[in-house]
Amino acid sequence: NAGVTQTPKFRVLKTGQSMTLLCAQDMNHEYMYWYRQDPGMGLRLIHYSVGEGTTAKGEVPDGYNVSRLKKQNFLLGLESAAPSQTSVYFCASTPLGGATDTQYFGPGTRLTVL
Amino acid sequence: RKEVEQDPGPFNVPEGATVAFNCTYSNSASQSFFWYRQDCRKEPKLLMSVYSSGNEDGRFTAQLNRASQYISLLIRDSKLSDSATYLCVVNMDSSYKLIFGSGTRLLVRP
Numbered sequence: 001n002a003g004v005t006q007t008p009k010f011r012v013l014k015t016g017q018s019m020t021l022l023c024a025q026d027m028n029h030e031y032m033y034w035y036r037q038d039p040g041m042g043l044r045l046i047h048y049s050v051g052e053g054t055t056a057k058g059e060v061p062d063g064y065n066v067s068r069l070k071k072q073n074f075l076l077g078l079e080s081a082a083p084s085q086t087s088v089y090f091c092a093s094t095p096l097g098g099a100t101d102t103q104y105f106g107p108g109t110r111l112t113v114l
Numbered sequence: 115r116k117e118v119e120q121d122p123g124p125f126n127v128p129e130g131a132t133v134a135f136n137c138t139y140s141n142s143a144s145q146s147f148f149w150y151r152q153d154c155r156k157e158p159k160l161l162m163s164v165y166s167s168g169n170e171d172g173r174f175t176a177q178l179n180r181a182s183q184y185i186s187l188l189i190r191d192s193k194l195s196d197s198a199t200y201l202c203v204v205n206m207d208s209s210y211k212l213i214f215g216s217g218t219r220l221l222v223r224p
Contacts (some may be wrong), residue, residue, distance in 0.1 A: 031210055042118065042201070042214030043158070050210075058211075090157055097210035099146045105157035 002026055004106035006091050012112045013081045021076040021109050023091030031094045032074040033058070033103070034066060036087040043090065049074055050097060081113045115140055118204050120215040128223055131192045135218045137202030138184045146205035147178055147185050152217065153198045161187075161200070192222045 004025045013019055023032065030051050035043040045058030047066040055066045063085060065077045074093075078085060089109045094101035120137045127133050139147075147164035162169065164176040164185050175188040185204075189196055202215035 033210075035214075040122070040216055042216045044214075045211065048210070094210060099205045099210070100163065101210065102160045103158075103212065105159070107157050108155075 004091055004093055004104050006089075006106035006109050008109060009107065010110045012114065013078075014114050015082060017081050018077070018079050019081065019111075020078075021089055021091075021111075023074045023076070023093075023106055024072055025074075025091075025093045025104070025106075026072060027093065027095070027104065028071070029093035029095050029104070030071075031097050031101075032068065033092045033094075034064070034074065034076045035090045035092065036060065036085075037090060037108075038087050046076065046089075081111075083113045085111065086113045087111060116215075117141065117206070117213045118202055118215040120202050120218045122216060122218060124219040124221050126221045126223060127192055129192055129194060131222075132188065132190045133192060133220065134186055134188045135200055135202075135220075136184050136186050137215055137218075138182075139202075139204045139213075140183070141204070141206050142180075142183060144183075144204045144206050147176075148203040148205075148212075149174075149176055149185075149187050150201040150203055150214075151198050152201055158201055158214075189220075192220075194222050194224065196220060197222045 049068040052071040091106040092103040149161040150158040168177040199217040
């Protein structure tokens with residue numbers, strides 16, 4: 001039981017390049033989330049999904065797109081990377097969207113945009 | 115004003131010490147409260163939920179003060195392994211959306 005996995009673990013991009021971050025969970029969770037974490041700030045929600053085929057914007061969605069074609073996978077895309085997107089990206093999942101649900105996080109992807 | 119505020123620390127304490135962290139939140143209608151622990155360069159993991167009546171899990175005690183809009187985490191008999199960043203997390207509206215504080219860093223020294 002791997003829980004939540006993320007690929008890649010590290011990536012360096014040049015400004016304007018694109019990339020896709022993959023999140024996978026094997027817990028059959030309905031809800032999945034993408035966060036970014038920057039120094040001195042809490043985790044901020046980028047996009048989330050309440051089920052296969054659905055996505056919605058979070059707090060800081062600009063510059064990102066997402067897709068959830070399969071229940072177990074949640075992809076985060078950067079179409080044209082900018083230095084402001086240098087961050088640590090965490091994916092998380094919850095069984096449902098309950099207020100008391102524990103969020104299970106992946107190990108993170110460290111992205112640097114030059 | 116940030117929705118969830120924490121003292122960033124670091125709190126530097128000797129092994130065996132008792133240490134307490136506070137966290138304030140801005141929305142009086144907030145529903146659920148949590149403490150997550152994050153080790154250096156790792157993902158956050160749930161440490162404990164915070165209930166209105168307060169709750170204890172071994173050396174850890176969490177309390178909620180709705181009138182003053184703060185939650186606290188008390189760690190007794192600190193261990194070296196307690197060194198981490200502790201994130202205060204608040205659910206504002208009974209949905210899945212969580213607001214994370216920026217964390218309080220704890221260093222426990224021998």
